[in-house]
Amino acid sequence: MxxxxxxxxxxxxxxxxxxxxxxxxxxxxxxxxxxxxxxxxxxxxxxxxxxxxxxxxxxxxxxxxxxxxxxxxxxxxxxxxxxxAQLFEISEIKANRLPAFVIDYARSKHGKNISSNTAYLLVEFAGLDSGRLASEIDKLAVFVGEEKTITVEHIEALIGHNRMFNAFGVIDAMTAGNTAAAVGRLRNMFETDKNADYTTVGAFAYHFRRMFNAKAMLEKGAAQGQVAGKLR
Known part of the structure; x- marks a missing residue:
């Protein structure tokens, strides 16, 4: 061609x-x-x-x-x-369908399995653009090599580690009531990571969801060790 x-x-x-x-x-x-x-x-x-x-x-x-x-x-x-001649009409994928898109794309394009929770995490980190999600899956497929399943650990290692670490810094400053430090660290994230506008909210959402899950487990009487193990 x-x-x-x-x-x-x-x-x-x-x-x-x-x-x-x-x-x-x-x-x-x-x-x-x-x-x-x-x-x-x-x-x-x-x-x-x-x-x-x-x-x-x-x-x-x-x-x-x-x-x-x-x-x-x-x-x-x-x-x-x-x-x-052919006319193809392609509509934008709705946000609530993106995890399913991630699962289908990983399976059909690369023969990789990915769970619903892992797909949801990838959407949080990479954003709502289906093209960007496909690109991240392509990179993950190469990263995992012969492994058949893309896991949360793979996503954290390849995509989310630095952003999660930086997000923790912002959250720690917010928790301590240090507004200036929180804003400064957030500004630094945007200056040093060209993709921060897509991923920062996802990283924060990931952390806060884990915090809320931990709180819910503790309120139901779960032991601290059990909560820590669940959230690893």
Whole structure:
């Protein structure tokens, strides 16, 4: 496959058509991928309509857009192409479905198992972006090697250790009533970790949830040693 991936705001429609109509060299097809193509389509609707009438037999045009009006002439031409064209509609994954996405992706892409609690922890650390979650799972799959299961320990070791340590520092300062130190440490987290805006809240949530679980266990009469063992 020969891939051409220009910027949507920099490429001319004639250049796109030239790429699509050029026979691929040492490849079965020539593919043109244009991301964020909404304005590109608006600016070149007429030429695209003509191309849809007679597309290149050896070229594949992929356009990603934020919206696709199905009542336009271009959309109707796409439908009329039948099996020669496909429209994929991808909706954003809701937050409560992200742990299930993590589990399914780890299993289908890498053959790795991951529990619901572990998947929830990964979402807390990595944030609500499915692409970022997939990237973190890819790294975890390499990290665990031949092991079949991704565990909480793996996530803490690869993703969460430093953030958890820094979060503890902020929480300790808050508990001690040292507002200046808490704010200073939090500011340092954002300055030294480019991903802190995605992960800081997750790290805090992880710690506070463990604290609340410990409190609930103690109120139910659990021994301190039992609580400590449960939270390790």
């Amino acid at each position: 020969a891939l051409f991936q220009p910027r949507s705001d920099k490429v001319a429609v004639s250049e796109v058509f030239d790429e699509l109509r050029t026979l691929p060299f040492m490849a079965k097809r020539r593919v043109v991928l244009i991301k964020d193509a909404d304005k590109f389509i608006t600016d070149n609707r007429g030429p695209l309509e003509k191309y849809f009438d007679k597309p290149s037999p050896s070229g594949t045009l992929i356009l990603t857009v934020n919206s696709w009006a199905k009542n336009t002439k271009l959309a109707k031409k796409l439908t009329a192409m039948g099996s020669g």
